[in-house]
Amino acid sequence: MTLPPFDAVAAVLLIPLAAAVLLAFLPSYRLTARLNVVATLATLLAALSLLGGERPAPGPYLLVDDLNIVFVVLGTFVGFTTSVFSATYIAHELETGRFTPGYLRFYHAMYQGLMAAMNLALLANNIGLMWVAVELATLTTVVMVGLYRTHEALEAAWKYFILGSVGIALALFGTILVYMAALPHVGEGLDGMVWTVLIDRVGEFDPALLNVAFVFLLLGYGTKVGLAPLHAWLPDAHAEGPTPISAVLSGLLLNVALYAVLRFKLLLAANPDAIAPGPLMITMGLSSLVFASFMLYRRRDIKRLFAYSSIEHMGIITFAFGMGGPLANFAGLLHMVMHSLTKSGIFFAVGHIAQVKGTQQLDGIRGLTQSHPALGWSLVVGVVAIAGLPPMGIFMSEFLVVSSTFAREPLLALPLVLGLLVAFGALLMRLNGLAFGEPTGRMAPAEASYAPMLAHFGLVLVAGVYLPAPLVEWFQHVARMLG
Amino acid sequence: MERLYFDAAHLLAGGLVLVSFVQLYQDRLYALLNVYAVHALVLALSVAWQAFVQDAPHLYVTAAIALVFKAIVIPVALHRLIQRLGIHREIETVIGVGPTMLAGIGLVALSMAVILPVTAEADPLAREDLAFALSVLLLGLLMMVTRRNAVSQVVGFMSLENGLVLAATGAKGMPLVVEISVAFSVLIAFVVIGIFLFRIRERFDTVDVQALDSFRGERQ
Secondary structure, three states: OOOOOHHHHHHHHHHHHHHHHHHOOOOOOHHHHHHHHHHHHHHHHHHHHHHOOOOOOOOOOOOOOOOHHHHHHHHHHHHHHHHHHHHHHHHHHHHHHHOHHHHHHHHHHEEEEEEEEHHHHEEEEEEHHHHHHHHHHHHHHHHHHHOOOOOHHHHHHHHHHHHHHHHHHHHHHHHHHHHHHHHHHOOOHHHHHHHHHHHHHHOOOOHHHHHHHHHHHHHHHHHHHHHOOOOOOHHHHHOOOHHHHHHHHHHHHHHHHHHHHHHHHHHHHHOOOOOHHHHHHHHHHHHHHHHHHHHHHHHHHHHHHHHHHHHHHHHHHHHHHHOOOHHHHOOOOOOHHHHHHHHHHHHHHHHHHEEEEEOOOOOOOOOOOOOOHHHHHHHHHHHHHHHHOOHHHHHHHHHHHHHHHHOHHHHHHHHHHHHHHHHHHHHHHHEEEHOOOOOOOOOOOOOOOOOHHHHHHHHHHHHOOOOOOOHHHHHHHHHHHHO | OOOHHHHHHHHHHHHHHHHHHHHOOOOHHHHHHHHHHHHHHHHHHOOOOOOOOHHOHHHHHHHHHHHHHHHHHHHHHHHHHHHHHHOEOOOOOOOHHHHHHHHHHHHHHHHHEEEEEHHHOHHHHHHHHHHHHHHHHHHHHHHHHHHHHHHHHHHHHHHHHHHHHHHHOOOOOOOOHHHHHHHHHHHHHHHHHHHHHHHHHHHHOEEEHHHHHHHHOOOO
């Protein structure tokens, strides 16, 4: 008897799905937390196996190409490390009674559901299917954000739900318009939604209709990326849900929505008469960056602080992809990877810190390097990285974004640098208060899992010092693909 | 015959926009739900007509979902919910009926101005449908921003989704997967919202979103 050939694409999609069903029914905490880790690890391994080996030919529903593999591997890696962090975090929440075992089953099932939806959105070759998957991912996170059932958590979940649904509705309308544009040229039926068919034929489509479609898609998926002025849900959702969810929101979900925008940007770019999608993305990216960097100063809540920092960085990434060209795309891609790793690493540290101190208020947390050296210094490393100081990877990617902008559009570099500097000042000012000075608040020793943080920050550091040649080549290839 | 097809589709899609307007000025929750049921009914008729005109039997499924689920099940369930919560009093509108209606008219004009010029290539039936669908979508959005009550925001969202279904069925031969998913997402959305409403009630004895807004999350 021969085993059926190992299908990595199916594994990436089905492992989380099966785990979600299983975890919904298993009662024991220890077992489910471990199973959660095992399932995400298996998904990560399956995603890694996509790197080598034969790629399946693009079908009407699924597609594997150089662009989405980056996102899938990054997403499953962050998913895996977050599940390790989550196991320790949840144990503490169970002890303090903020979680009940019933919620926990729900939480784990939703976590795996999110992984499955995310991978489906990334691997979809069908713009309708992609939309369905993004919507599913939104719904799973809405439920998880509201999990604590405090007043603030409910407000956050409600706001997220309403804004997310409006965004997703606009995106669906945009998707329908793309299909309408394809209809006269591709014909009725499934083909009109298959991305690989669309990209081949898009040159013939009616440019005016594509333009309107892209505006809807950018606004719709842009809401989910957290671009200003549609970002209102993001800080609340980050601050009020369980911290592992903040980590996956920043590390995964924002990227998935950005990926959707990029796919449609490629479509538009392939039609000679359509508007250039770049300027729209540049405008939204820059306004998010500048707005969020000023907002960083007024934060009093540690998770909100880093949520605004996520808006800032998504702005930078959107800006870089909007600029386009091999160098800016390369910088954008690198920055996206670095931001995901750093930000989720920071949220791991913040989650433990908030648990130890029993508060998320910045005023209540001081002198961490003295009271909890390991956590405190991890946070220092993380914030140094996210603020864009050398030798960390974000310095390099930000440097590339800025230098490529100076080379091509010096005027645009001014607001870009302004935003970066303002954010830099805010983060270092806050870091000073958090990490140094006289310790305040509770001093109980922390029960933390350091491995995920170390893995993330280690990778960011290595990337800042030395990028392996195959990786550079690959990113360059993807950057050229992005036009 | 062509003419009749076109006129009937036009009538039904236009009817949907009209019912959207009627929704805008309902100031009681029960009345709002009844109007929503009519909204879903008109949608079902419109989708069924499209199924007939396009000779696309799978669209009848979408029509049936709209009829059974949106026009009957959801309004009845929400009726019960409102009864249970004891909130069948007036809706507070943020801005008055007059300005809301004017804004609605503006939005309809906007969607005509956006859609009609860019769809010159498409066939006239799909084109008009799309313009009406965008109007319904924008009117749903308008309702969501002018209402403070969680239940009426949900109704606004559902009528917005009705607009999306209208657009999806107007686009000839659009794969079924999307239509079902739209209907399905409404179901999930409803479940999610149901949970929320109950939780909100459980904790705060109100479903008035304004009460939620007073919490900025960043209080000291």
